[in-house]
Amino acid sequence: SQKIEQNSEALNIQEGKTATLTCNYTNYSPAYLQWYRQDPGRGPVFLLLIRENEKEKRKERLKVTFDTTLKQSLFHITASQPADSATYLCAPFVGSSNTGKLIFGQGTTLQVKP
């Protein structure tokens, strides 16, 4: 069956360091993969999208990589800040156009300590 795995443990890092979050998927080949941020009690907020033919995508302090051979996406936050503390969700797109859907991982909780 289709499966998405993100770091199950919470990630605790010191302010200023780079946070790296992992998303592994099995049994399918998504053409797109999205990353979202979710704060407690709120809905997820879109951060970045990467296509299967893109190896890397950047937006300000955020960087996403997509390795279709390893079936893995890595999400990096450089120069992390306490305000980056949240749960980060990866969401590969499964299925064909118009009938596909985003499948969300369980999320990784990031805690940035000052």
Added chain:
Amino acid sequence: KAGVTQTPRYLIKTRGQQVTLSCSPISGHRSVSWYQQTPGQGLQFLFEYFSETQRNKGNFPGRFSGRQFSNSRSEMNVSTLELGDSALYLCASSLATSGNGADTQYFGPGTRLTVL
């Protein structure tokens, strides 16, 4: 532009009752998707509506249903509530211009449903 709104924000029901949740998408967005979020299962896809038609469906029992109106507003209904239906129900809208995984989902704040 106003964001996605969901009503009510909180709801308490008892087993066996039914509930209707409402979602108003961002103006101009034609696709509305519904998700259930629980601590154990994470964010799970319920269904998606596009132009008043259900375009995709997740693996939930028939007790979960939805519909979309001509103004793109959507409702979700859960009948014969069970304790396990307690969750945060999130609605998300998108422009759906490409109809594929490149569409960004804009989420509402969710409706917290508690079943006693």
